[in-house]
Amino acid sequence: MPRKRPTINDVAQASGVSRGTVSRVLNGQANVSLAAELAVRRAVSETGYVVNRAARSLKTSRTGSIVMVLSEPQERLFEDPNFSVLMRVATNQLAERDMSLVLMIADDVGGRERVARYLRGGHADGILLISTHADDPLLEAIERSQVPAVACGAVLGRESVIPYAAADDRGGARQATEYLVDRGRRRIGMITGPLDTPGGSLRMEGFTSVLGRKVTKRMVVHGDYTQAGGERAMHRLLEAFPNLDAVFVASDLMAAGALQALHAAGRSVPGDVAVAGFDDSAIATATNPMLTTVRQPLDTIAEETVRLLIALLDEQDVQSVVLPTELIVRESA
Amino acid sequence: MPRKRPTINDVAQASGVSRGTVSRVLNGQANVSLAAELAVRRAVSETGYVVNRAARSLKTSRTGSIVMVLSEPQERLFEDPNFSVLMRVATNQLAERDMSLVLMIADDVGGRERVARYLRGGHADGILLISTHADDPLLEAIERSQVPAVACGAVLGRESVIPYAAADDRGGARQATEYLVDRGRRRIGMITGPLDTPGGSLRMEGFTSVLGRKVTKRMVVHGDYTQAGGERAMHRLLEAFPNLDAVFVASDLMAAGALQALHAAGRSVPGDVAVAGFDDSAIATATNPMLTTVRQPLDTIAEETVRLLIALLDEQDVQSVVLPTELIVRESA
DNA sequence: TTGAAAGCGCTAACAG
């Protein structure tokens, strides 16, 4: 017969002090005698006491949970290497503070409405945003909710209001582009991501900053971070810019699609066309040839993101961080 | 100045009824006059009232949250197509019942301990397990916690105690193997998953059930569901069984690794060796050649899993479900 | 340093 869950009263009784003292021990407050503290700790482990969060939350009006809001459509999310890393890091770091991670998907009106209600209901102490687009309607609800938010990857246009940790997208793109140039490529095209994401616009900026005024409209096409989109984009690029000898693709997944398109068009890689990707995700070693790509320090990004949020919850001042990338040379360029 | 969040009292006042009646309306109970109900609904939207879950939870001792426990190591989880689908479906379905999804990672001692504490603390109304291994120490903690649990994919050895929804792994493996046989392949090897997972043992059973006593030890090697593992396994298989003309691989990711190994060994696919995968995950179309593979109805599996859990929470009787797979023929076999 | 006591906002049992 499973006994009823012990409450703080049981602990108080077992340790011979009052509820108040137990609470003080539990919350690590100073004004407690060593004897009392020891007695309480013993009683806690004897009784198997675990704090009732609902009761605590009712009293403190803090919930002990953080929402991670996913506003990407499904396909992208799934392929997003940021995602799983961030999730793991966040879960672990938050657990250390006895907080938990609630997941919400907000890629349609209903989802956004739910998130807004959730925040309005005060059900979360903080918000973790991941690859959020510049014009996401959710951002307004988030601001209105007054709940502290941080982002993994900058939220374009809100860089100053939503602290973030991110890779140096511009620098990484520059690395890849310079590498292509150094290898003697002269007619370099690019497939970008959606321009309302940092990976979309900043990686394009990095690309054009290297090539300067040599970049023309026909050399750049826009993709959507999906593999099929990358394939289509590559076809378009080949049409607009048939004699290209290299392409920088803003994500590995799109690069995999581009590889297929090149293959279908009878171009050899890297012989005819060199291909460089971005992310260094799992797929980069699954393609043939394997992708030369730009690695982001995902672990660090994730850790920093969570660190920012925790600092924010503690009402400390926070500063966004941008982390360096690394070019990983494989076979495709 | 953001006003304090309205409580049920504010709604009661605004609608001219008592707290009790408001609560009844909110919880959809029958004994309420139409007039009262209307007044309450109006007051709710006027005041912007959102229920305080902590208070409700304190009273009802239900928490309104479900934990999704991930016990896979990182790499696998990330590549697991089940995962994102299940997450999305779960989030949506649960949101309809005003419940939320809490994520916990339990792939080491610390993680398991946290999950156990969380459950002991009564912080969750239900548990969603995903690709849990047979001997996972967490299972004991889960059973002890008495919290209703369901699994996405059977938990070997607990099929009768933890309801699940899953693809027909055995049948799918049979489909793939029969297809290879039908294409005239005679020397067929297999790379399995870990045998303490249903995808590991059942897919192997399907394979051997087709080939019967023709299967020998040297034709089967065991992988770990990673790409690198698939590559290693293929090398071992080529060593043990050099004249094979086909291989059935228990996951697409491992199949991608196998493709690399075959390529390195100078075997053409499907010319020298036909390759069939399992999952029909994103990577199946990213390889060259693209993978012939077995598709699992992930959406349905996820939906069914969540449906089972909800039924369990409602104290209905539940029955595990096994869903049919489909062979997707592409280029590799 | 500690105990006593007042609620946090809600639901459900009871009385009407």
Added chain:
DNA sequence: CTGTTAGCGCTTTCAA
């Protein structure tokens, strides 16, 4: 059908 009421388990004054 509806109002009243008694807590759920906890934190946090306030006194001592």
